[in-house]
Amino acid sequence: MDQDFNVNEAETVITPIRWCRYLVNAGYATVAMIILAHIVWYYAAKNILTGPPDVYLRNYIVLPAIGLPALNLLVDYLVRLPRIPLLFKEYLVLLLYTALSFYLSSTHRIATVLLGTFSMSVFASTIFADIKMTRRIFLINSAALVLSGIILLKGGNDNSGVLMAVFVSWDILFCSYLLAKIMIRNGHNQLNSLMHLYDLKENMQEQLKLDPFTGLYNRGTFDACLTGMVEECRYENSCLTLAVIDVDKFKRVNDVYGHAAGDRVLLHLSQILKSNQTEDIKAFRIGGEEFAILLKGYHVKEAYRICDEMRTIMESSSLNQIDRRIITFSCGLACTDIQPAGPEALLRAADVALYEAKNNGRNCIVIYAGP
Known part of the structure; x- marks a missing residue:
């Protein structure tokens, strides 16, 4: 007769698979913003581009407009497949943001500040409230960050500037990891507190149903x-x-x-x-x-x-x-x-x-x- 959740409460619960879908949709928005920024920069700074306009148009607008949405669509398709384990889907959507960060940081050689975008995956991992997952995403992004730095160094960038950018970006990434762990632990603590309060409420409600002398229902x-x-x-x-x-x-x-x-x-x-x-x-x-x-x-x-x-x-x-x-x-x-x-x-x-x-x-x- 008593139910743990009513219909309205059940509808407000966001399942992990729904969080995966939200992250995929956010990936679509991120890709759109990347392409839009390239288009705006192409027309706003056409006269100061480091290379020919047609090369910029091909490398930074046409190819990303094909490749990035295709990557997002692939992840979207895999997330929708019912036979794929949920844990794999969670890692997949987080690695989508790692891939976007790797693209931005390794292709925009003059904007080394983009190395800091590797923190996105770490913060996104807090949604799933798994410290082990967050740690693994941090290590993967650390490796991707170093690889992006190597690519920038081989591209002829100022070595000292790239090394400093990699060092600062990794510091930001590490701080993001520490903050993510604190957020997850705080979430666990809040959940435990809520469960404790729920148990107390259930116990009080059960006590109100009983006759205090005999212990039978009243x-x-x-x-x-x-x-x-x-x-x-x-x-x-x-x-x-x-x-x-x-x-x-x-x-x-x-x-x-x-x-x-x-x-x-x-x-x-x-x-x-x-x-x-x-x-x-x-x-x-x-x-x-x-x-x-x-x-x-x-x-x-x-x-x-x-x-x-x-x-x-x-x-x-x-x-x-x-x-x-x-x-x-x-x-x-x-x-x-x-x-x-x-x-x-x-x-x-x-x-x-x-x-x-x-x-x-x-x-x-x-x-x-x-x-």
């Missing part, structure tokens, strides 16, 4: 369960039996032997009821000495047998506080097979049967047979 829980189980059984086309139990001559026990003895009787009966609880059998304390049992899927004869076993155990028990006096209970049974009505009518029927059991000399079980 009257409020009984009313809710009775209504819910009647509807469930009606929907599932199964039966529900309600047993209402009352301790015989309980007032006399309190008056003669004291309330401590009465408490002992209630606790003893509660233990008997608890020992018979299952997923489909729920016991409740609905009054001072009055108890109820809901038996889902049990016909009235099956419920009678279970309740009679408990009655026999109660009758044969000895309680020293009351001089081994025999303590019994009376029980009324009502079943939806006999009384196909709502929860209120079922409870009234069980009360009628209990009243009849009291009039029949107590220490017995009566099945409601209809009006």
Whole structure:
């Protein structure tokens, strides 16, 4: 009856595969921005280009406009394939950003500041909250950064300037890795705190359902369960039996032997009821000495047998506080097979049967047979 998440909460949960899709979409946007920047630079600085305009047009606009979207489409296709493991997809989308950084830093020889873009993959890895993954991405990007620096050195760039750019960019990359680890650990800590609060909330809600003295479910829980189980059984086309139990001559026990003895009787009966609880059998304390049992899927004869076993155990028990006096209970049974009505009518029927059991000399079980 209780659900961990409602529909709206479930819809707000972003799964790892959805994060992969988000990163792929962000990759499309990044590729578009790279190509757009090349086009803008081509027209804005056409007169100061280091090479012929047609070479720039081919190498920095046409070829990237073909290659980079193709790379992004390939990653997108692989992420959508259901047979590929999720972990592989996560690494794949992160390495997409490593590839984009490698392209930018190794092809734009005069803009060594682009070596700092290798931090993108490291920060993106925090989405998956896996420190081992972040560490591996950091090492891969470190190698890619060094390789980009070697390419720049072989391209005839100023050696000291490239070395300084590689050193500073690696420092930024390393700091990004440290910050990413802190962010992941903070996320884990926040999650643990939320789970702890959730457990406390669940425990408090469960405690509110219980009778503090006997540990059985209380009257409020009984009313809710009775209504819910009647509807469930009606929907599932199964039966529900309600047993209402009352301790015989309980007032006399309190008056003669004291309330401590009465408490002992209630606790003893509660233990008997608890020992018979299952997923489909729920016991409740609905009054001072009055108890109820809901038996889902049990016909009235099956419920009678279970309740009679408990009655026999109660009758044969000895309680020293009351001089081994025999303590019994009376029980009324009502079943939806006999009384196909709502929860209120079922409870009234069980009360009628209990009243009849009291009039029949107590220490017995009566099945409601209809009006």
